[in-house]
Amino acid sequence: MEFKPLFLLIEDNLIDQIVTQQLLKKVFHVEEIIIANNGKEGIEWLQDNKTNRPFIILLDIQMPIMNGYEFLEEFHKLSEEIKDEVQIYVLSSTLDSAEIAFIKENQYVIDLFSKPFPVEEFKNRFLTLF
Template sequence: MEFNPVFLIIDDNLIDQLVTQQLLKKVLHVNQVVIVNNGQEGLQWILNSKKETEKLIVLLDIQMPVMNGFEFLEEFQKLNDGIKNEIQIYIVSSTLDPDEIHQVKKNENVSGFLSKPLPTDNLRKFFIP
């Protein structure tokens, strides 16, 4: 089975963007990585650029300007199920705040929580079916 989703990195930190992109390419051999700087840009990309049957994996930071990760999840919830069913969202954060972690874990649209920096040793188990 071929593993060829598009990854959308939603993170305002340039270093985290570059490190995550390189990890995805080197560890998972991902071809398509899109990077945006906040939740608003991420939603716009999903609505304007995502192809109909394309599998999309979103790596979402929590703390960002303009629209943070929680605000993104609120807006994402409003999208139609046809779009939402083709998208997996993983929170990628360095937060240690138990309230934020609880909020992430109870969100039905979030597939998982990954700590920064991404765990290269078990990265494959998260994303490869």
């Protein structure tokens, strides 16, 4: 049986949402990808939905209402039960070295990928974790 991870895409840009969904469906053969339009919606989804399988968050940084940095601060406050089931990958087009350092040093972030989403690189990186 093929492993099909559950994805939560936290991204405010509609075009990036559509492109990332299509890439994930093609490469991972997933039927459903949960979309949150900002970090606040992502935190609320995590608090409201219990899943019995590990899942992956693809997190944008620059978003209205609650950006990716604020999401990571709120994520830290969640229960260990929730945090233990999650892998966070940041998707960003930033070139700011301070932002990149912050992301890479965050204890919850597995990796940082540049936009547009390099799905094959992600798949190779993801599969090495299992």
